[in-house]
Amino acid sequence: MSRKISYKDAINEALSQEMERDGSVIVLGLDVSGGSGSEGQKSDAWGGVLGVTKGLSLKYPDRIIDTPISESSYLGAAVGAAACGMRPVVELMFIDFLGVCFDQMMNQAAKFRYMFGGKAVTPVTMRTMYGGGFRAAAQHSQVLYNVPTHIPGLKVVVPSTPYDAKGLLIQSIRDNDPVVFMEHKALYAMKGEVPEESYTIPFGQANVVREGKDVTIVAIGRMVHTAGQAAASLAKAGKECEIIDPRTISPIDWDTILKSVEKTGRLVVVDEANPRCSMACDISAKVAQDAFKALKAPIRMVTAPHTPPPFSGALEDLFIPSAAKIEAAVKATM
Amino acid sequence: MSELKKEDLLKAYRTMREIRDFEERLHKEFATGKIPGFVHLYAGEEAVATGVCMHLNDEDRVASTHRGHGHCIAKGVDILGMMAEIYGKKTGSCGGKGGSMHIADLDKGMLGANGIVGAGGPLACGAALAAKFKGKGGVAVVFFGDGASNQGTILESMNLANIWNLPVIFLAENNGYAESTGVKYNVPTPNIADRAAGFNMPGVTVNGNDFFAVYEAAGEAIKRAREGGGPTLLECKTNRFYGHFEGDAMTYKAPGEVKQQREECDSLKIFAAKATASGLVTAAELEAIDKEVAALIDEAVEKAVAAPNPTEADLLTDVYVSY
Numbered sequence: 001m002s003r004k005i006s007y008k009d010a011i012n013e014a015l016s017q018e019m020e021r022d023g024s025v026i027v028l029g030l031d032v033s034g035g036s037g038s039e040g041q042k043s044d045a046w047g048g049v050l051g052v053t054k055g056l057s058l059k060y061p062d063r064i065i066d067t068p069i070s071e072s073s074y075l076g077a078a079v080g081a082a083a084c085g086m087r088p089v090v091e092l093m094f095i096d097f098l099g100v101c102f103d104q105m106m107n108q109a110a111k112f113r114y115m116f117g118g119k120a121v122t123p124v125t126m127r128t129m130y131g132g133g134f135r136a137a138a139q140h141s142q143v144l145y146n147v148p149t150h151i152p153g154l155k156v157v158v159p160s161t162p163y164d165a166k167g168l169l170i171q172s173i174r175d176n177d178p179v180v181f182m183e184h185k186a187l188y189a190m191k192g193e194v195p196e197e198s199y200t201i202p203f204g205q206a207n208v209v210r211e212g213k214d215v216t217i218v219a220i221g222r223m224v225h226t227a228g229q230a231a232a233s234l235a236k237a238g239k240e241c242e243i244i245d246p247r248t249i250s251p252i253d254w255d256t257i258l259k260s261v262e263k264t265g266r267l268v269v270v271d272e273a274n275p276r277c278s279m280a281c282d283i284s285a286k287v288a289q290d291a292f293k294a295l296k297a298p299i300r301m302v303t304a305p306h307t308p309p310p311f312s313g314a315l316e317d318l319f320i321p322s323a324a325k326i327e328a329a330v331k332a333t334m
Numbered sequence: 335m336s337e338l339k340k341e342d343l344l345k346a347y348r349t350m351r352e353i354r355d356f357e358e359r360l361h362k363e364f365a366t367g368k369i370p371g372f373v374h375l376y377a378g379e380e381a382v383a384t385g386v387c388m389h390l391n392d393e394d395r396v397a398s399t400h401r402g403h404g405h406c407i408a409k410g411v412d413i414l415g416m417m418a419e420i421y422g423k424k425t426g427s428c429g430g431k432g433g434s435m436h437i438a439d440l441d442k443g444m445l446g447a448n449g450i451v452g453a454g455g456p457l458a459c460g461a462a463l464a465a466k467f468k469g470k471g472g473v474a475v476v477f478f479g480d481g482a483s484n485q486g487t488i489l490e491s492m493n494l495a496n497i498w499n500l501p502v503i504f505l506a507e508n509n510g511y512a513e514s515t516g517v518k519y520n521v522p523t524p525n526i527a528d529r530a531a532g533f534n535m536p537g538v539t540v541n542g543n544d545f546f547a548v549y550e551a552a553g554e555a556i557k558r559a560r561e562g563g564g565p566t567l568l569e570c571k572t573n574r575f576y577g578h579f580e581g582d583a584m585t586y587k588a589p590g591e592v593k594q595q596r597e598e599c600d601s602l603k604i605f606a607a608k609a610t611a612s613g614l615v616t617a618a619e620l621e622a623i624d625k626e627v628a629a630l631i632d633e634a635v636e637k638a639v640a641a642p643n644p645t646e647a648d649l650l651t652d653v654y655v656s657y
């Protein structure tokens with residue numbers, strides 16, 4: 001496995017391979033082709049606002065569907081089509097736009113199966129971009145993956161590498177439940193080894209990114225890499241961190257997390273989101289409840305502060321959890 | 335009426351009678367305190383669901399509303415299962431996990447009653463998109479009220495349906511009240527169907543208490559959709575005989591308003607008069623249906639009351655296909 005491609009290209013390849021395999025896979029979203037109805041290039045003008053779906057509308061012209069800026073209608077249409085036999089992948093450009101269409105995710109897609117007594121199957125994948133680092137300010141930088149995680153009926157996937165992005169997206173499309181697939185905008189350019197052939201990664205299986213005996217760091221999405229920097233630095237000081245990337249946060253692999261904490265006796269949770277009612281709280285609570293006796297020190301959480309994402313780079317760099325803050329948190333558990 | 339045969343008329347009457355008796359009985363049973371939750375009755379609006387769904391088959395999809403019992407019955411959902419569901423029983427259409435506002439039967443093309451006003455618009459667009467990919471002439475209908483006509487989801491969906499040329503019918507059931515607030519306050523145009531012009535689609539307003547008017551207009555819209563002619567906004571002006579929900583004292587209605595509607599605008603009376611006048615059916619045939627339906631509703635209530643509750647094991651199942 002030597003081929004290296006970007007996180008963005010891994011997502012594109014997963015979409016392309018699934019569209020090739022299954023004619024019921026359609027892609028809907030703003031500018032996913034781009035140019036529809038325009039005077040200039042009418043197909044593949046953009047291929048997604050950041051080019052993630054570039055080229056797909058040339059291969060599958062009828063199944064890459066540009067939408068109006070009308071998230072409630074097209075996200076809901078994807079949900080409705082999923083309940084009627086299609087396998088849509090719908091793109092909500094930024095997770096921040098969830099506010100305008102949340103009902104279709106929360107009250108429709110998530111609820112059908114339960115409230116209809118187990119008879120509905122709604123295989124919709126809702127791809128969306130999250131996270132900071134682009135100086136995109138308060139309405140284009142939020143993390144929010146904890147929000148769908150709170151809702152029974154939704155699955156939430158947060159890949160941190162190109163390899164995971166491809167395998168988890170293929171799994172998401174084939175999965176028969178509604179899936180929210182979270183792509184960190186600052187990871188799109190990141191390259192990594194990705195097999196050319198199609199493959200899936202099961203949900204609910206964490207990845208032990210780095211093994212260590214002194215402290216467990218659970219980190220999500222882009223924070224896996226920030227935690228890696230901290231761990232490398234701490235290793236020079238003789239502290240061995242074990243980094244766990246849950247990869248999916250609903251379902252979540254509690255066993256791997258708990259087993260690690262039982263080994264290390266220390267836990268630091270790194271979460272780019274705001275701290276209240278967050279994944280950091282969720283994971284900390286679970287460990288406090290189920291592995292309390294193993295803990296040698298209080299759990300530490302490294303998160304954004306309880307503020308909206310700021311615009312100025314001087315502020316945003318303070319807002320996003322840094323390797324230095326993770327190092328400090330690890331040291332505080334020692 | 336020309337295309338309707340005797341069996342069509344009897345079927346339509348039976349459906350309307352089933353809806354009426356189902357709702358009238360629920361009104362009585364709700365008052366006894368045995369029915370949990372929120373119940374919104376469709377009595378008075380029977381001609382709308384019936385006139386539309388007579389044109390649909392199981393492959394056609396309907397997205398319904400919180401006032402959905404009529405749509406379910408007209409779409410062929412099992413009445414015994416519906417009643418048991420409303421009682422919260424394990425034998426209900428949804429195993430007691432949905433209730434009045436969430437009755438669904440996907441095999442019958444019933445995408446669910448819906449507790450969120452206006453939410454059906456996008457779902458029907460999706461059903462219509464799926465039908466379009468299937469290429470067999472399937473259509474989707476979204477029922478929504480005058481209240482929902484102001485929801486962004488409905489307006490966005492009309493836009494989406496037209497730009498994608500979807501086989502979807504926007505069926506506005508204008509019963510005059512968004513909960514307690516009058517349509518004259520909520521809607522600035524004389525008719526909800528006037529809004530169709532803004533989306534460059536046909537907009538038609540008919541008397542929703544007249545089955546034949548609804549049947550004809552819906553037939554035209556559905557035919558157009560099946561043939562690739564795109565969406566239609568069809569408004570049916572009708573009345574609801576009960577409150578927004580059971581327990582609503584209807585203080586916003588004028589004294590005698592419902593009484594007058596029952597006397598002058600009762601969809602079943604209008605249907606019976608026209609159908610018997612056509613010579614195709616007799617009053618005796620309609621009365622025979624009345625008796626059969628009354629027995630069916632009795633059976634539905636008896637079975638619902640006697641049915642078992644869901645158990646603790648049911649609480650945790652069917653959240654996901656797999657997890």
